[in-house]
């Protein structure tokens with residue numbers, strides 16, 4: 218991605234848009250309190266974590282999501298892939314080793330972007346700080362865009378999908394992984410839990426940055442549910458199999474007509 222070289226670079230991260238105020242400090246403070254600011258040694262082994270680790274259950278689920286996604290992804294003929302909300306980059310590393318595509322790992326979190334860049338330098342993997350909605354964001358096209366546990370940080374999932382559609386090549390696809398999606402009837406309670414959660418952590422400001430996806434928001438798009446956690450059989454299996462995810466895998470494509 219030659220065009221990146223025209224942008225400022227600090228510690229192997231290109232800065233495509235100005236830094237956003239507020240988000241990173243609050244986000245990292247919560248991550249720290251949750252024990253999710255990981256050491257380099259820990260990140261390079263993700264999604265595998267040592268036995269007895271406090272987030273073991275969560276990572277067992279994420280291992281399965283990753284494996285299912287990579288089984289699909291490695292067979293695709295792709296030129297460019299966007300990993301939006303790459304964080305510390307463990308998933309970007311999976312993307313670059315499982316396809317010959319060039320990967321752009323994007324985030325608005327300098328600390329984790331720099332960690333990602335420090336841990337994996339690969340000619341097919343670049344790291345950028347960029348706000349998707351900033352008017353100066355250069356125009357880019359991707360064959361696949363993936364948001365792994367990231368869509369919930371955007372206030373309006375419809376606007377998000379519309380924005381991402383504009384960055385897709387003709388047959389490109391967008392994938393949401395490991396984000397909770399709610400029924401309309403569950404939204405109010407979920408929002409209240411979020412406010413309570415961040416207040417209890419002592420970082421109430423973070424509630425303004427964490428949002429709730431709703432199934433009905435996807436109906437106007439060309440949406441495929443590649444994994445649906447809502448089925449009775451799946452819910453039942455989850456009681457016995459700790460690796461069964463409560464989060465869907467959603468795939469969005471352009472409609473054949475204008476979108």
Ligand SMILES: C[S@@+](CC[C@H](N)C(=O)[O-])C[C@H]1O[C@@H](n2cnc3c(N)ncnc32)[C@H](O)[C@@H]1O
Pocket residue numbers: 244301302303304305306308323324325326329347348349364365366367370371
């Ligand atoms: C829960 S982490 C997920 C990181 C990684 N994708 C993973 O699967 O572990 C969410 C990430 O989304 C990023 N994020 C939040 N808002 C964003 C935005 N507007 N643009 C890009 N990334 C964003 C956060 O900084 C964070 O790194």
